[in-house]
Amino acid sequence: MTHRIHLAIVGASGVVGSKMIEILEERQFPIEKLYLFASKRSAGKTITFNGESIEIQELTEDSLQAPIQIALFAAGGSISEKYAPVAAEKGIYVVDNSSFWRMDPAIDLIVPEINKEQLESPSQIIANPNCSTIQSVLPLSALTKYGIKRVVYNTYQAVSGAGQAGIDDLVNHTSNNFPYSINENVIPQIDVFLDNGYTKEENKMIEETRKILGLKDLAVTATAVRVPIHTSHAVSINVELEQAFDLDTIRQELAAVDNIVVVDDPGQLSYPLQSQAAGHDEVLVGRIRRDSSVENGLNLWVVADNLRKGAATNTIQIAEALVKNNLV
The missing domain is CATH 3.30.360.10 (Dihydrodipicolinate Reductase; domain 2)
Structure with missing residues (x-):
């Protein structure tokens, strides 16, 4: 992984979102800039990532746009239903932790150790399975x-x-x-x-x-x-x-x-x-x-x-594959 990615986390203040931030830093994911989104009540809070203090922003329909390349969703099915297509339409790869998209036949459901070949030409929204x-x-x-x-x-x-x-x-x-x-x-x-x-x-x-x-x-x-x-x-x-x-x-x-x-x-x-x-x-x-x-x-x-392999780590492994396959 040589190039660096603009990556967003939707649901950054939750248990899984917080774990994603921890594991991104731990695995040294190649991030150019990290964008954090959550509900209005969490907006304004700050989280430290790689020594930098990042403010959580309120998620709106205008939040997910260029230069963001990958968005990791950890905010529940209703949020994924509404906002994942918005991001996908703007060319952002979405890796979704909710159950909303998993059984859609057009959506890849990925455990990289098993079916990573699907990530060579993946759907724009990619589903992370149940833990x-x-x-x-x-x-x-x-x-x-x-x-x-x-x-x-x-x-x-x-x-x-x-x-x-x-x-x-x-x-x-x-x-x-x-x-x-x-x-x-x-x-x-x-x-x-x-x-x-x-x-x-x-x-x-x-x-x-x-x-x-x-x-x-x-x-x-x-x-x-x-x-x-x-x-x-x-x-x-x-x-x-x-x-x-x-x-x-x-x-x-x-x-x-x-x-x-x-x-x-x-x-x-x-x-x-x-x-x-x-x-x-x-x-x-x-x-x-x-x-x-x-x-x-x-x-x-x-x-x-x-919280790790059952959610955050598997999601980040999918994002790593998108980078490795030069899709972002």
Whole structure:
């Protein structure tokens, strides 16, 4: 990366937006100028980036224009619905963290380790997947050679996935964001319920998995649960494969995937913990074992920092690819 980019963050004052700023500096993203946008109530606040104090501006329809080349959105679906097309029409690449554009067939849904080739000629708006989906499809991508027949997800998701309001409920022992106190419960509801009894979060994981892996008819089911942990999601993944497999080979193939770390030594009580993943970009995979209840069944326990690889880091990896491919 030799040239420098004019880059904007929409939702700069939120939990994910703040993490984006931190990771842009950490990864030394080649920024010529950083533009920060948020709601009117956050306008005027300042954030330090690379030793420079940058003032947050109120987002308006005139905000996103040249010389901005890439805009990272972390402000929710309604903002993305309204402002992402405005930016795209002005030639700005939008990388959107909301769920609004993900299932649009004209929009690329990207986990760079899996489908970065789509970023050689990407859609103008690029969708960042759901946090739990990102960490789940990474190990699944190593298993597609065996033929994936069915996937069962059970998630254990940290409160930071619900933004600052979720964190506040945990810290302050309130239930302003969650329907019940998160301090004494695990809550088997993330997002609203749909007519089929699934929540929107569960439906996101199902549909996004199919799209990212390119398996539109894949049998997938999910139960998404909120747990009283600040950061890092865990997902129990049960996979039924078409072909027989060797467990040692599976471990080697998982470890060969970029940004997967296998932590799997039950004899030493070594398995992924949410506290181990927090603050890191790697996806930790362990409890790798056969499911003897079905032919060619496999169980995995997958943990990752939902604010980093599950959101901000994956978004910035997409932006890095746009620069590397000379698209900006």
